[in-house]
Amino acid sequence: MSTRPASGHALPSRSSRFALAAVLLAAMACQEPPPPPGPRDVTITGSDYAFQLPDSLQAGPTVFHFNNAGKVPHEMAMALLKPGVTLEQVMARVKAGASPDSLLDGIVGILIAIPGVPVVGGLSVELLPGRTYAMYCNFQDSPDKPPHSALGMVSSRTIAAAP
Numbered sequence: 263m264s265t266r267p268a269s270g271h272a273l274p275s276r277s278s279r280f281a282l283a284a285v286l287l288a289a290m291a292c293q294e295p296p297p298p299p300g301p302r303d304v305t306i307t308g309s310d311y312a313f314q315l316p317d318s319l320q321a322g323p324t325v326f327h328f329n330n331a332g333k334v335p336h337e338m339a340m341a342l343l344k345p346g347v348t349l350e351q352v353m354a355r356v357k358a359g360a361s362p363d364s365l366l367d368g369i370v371g372i373l374i375a376i377p378g379v380p381v382v383g384g385l386s387v388e389l390l391p392g393r394t395y396a397m398y399c400n401f402q403d404s405p406d407k408p409p410h411s412a413l414g415m416v417s418s419r420t421i422a423a424a425p
């Protein structure tokens with residue numbers, strides 16, 4: 263003789279429904295929000311006398327690393343140009359012997375890399391969408407030699423909008 267319901271299905275008992283709810287709540291409590299994305303790492307390589315860097319840079323937190331593939335010391339100085347200012351305008355000002363400061367919103371920072379000396383740090387920057395950053399090296403091989411920026415060690419990137 264069977265005492266099962268005719269349908270063969272039974273609603274969960276009240277206690278098992280509470281147990282299910284407790285498991286669901288525990289699972290939800292374990293789901294923490296995803297951590298914010300970390301900064302992008304961008305490596306710039308300096309040589310005698312040029313910079314190699316990605317064609318495009320994304321807006322947002324970024325850590326720049328600077329390697330020296332050349333034979334002489336280099337710096338990677340970075341400046342934020344005022345909106346609408348181009349690298350050509352800055353370089354024209356420099357070639358004329360004038361200060362480009364009025365064309366800049368500021369200096370972001372400087373990394374220095376000496377050949378054969380390990381690089382142990384980076385430059386953290388919050389890259390702003392639509393803004394242009396200039397990278398340049400003003401080191402000279404000797405006091406009577408031109409700054410490396412005049413030899414081609416200058417570049418810029420306009421930051422793309424975040425995806």
Ligand SMILES: [Cu+2]
Pocket residue numbers: 311335336337399400401410415
């Ligand atoms: Cu240099």
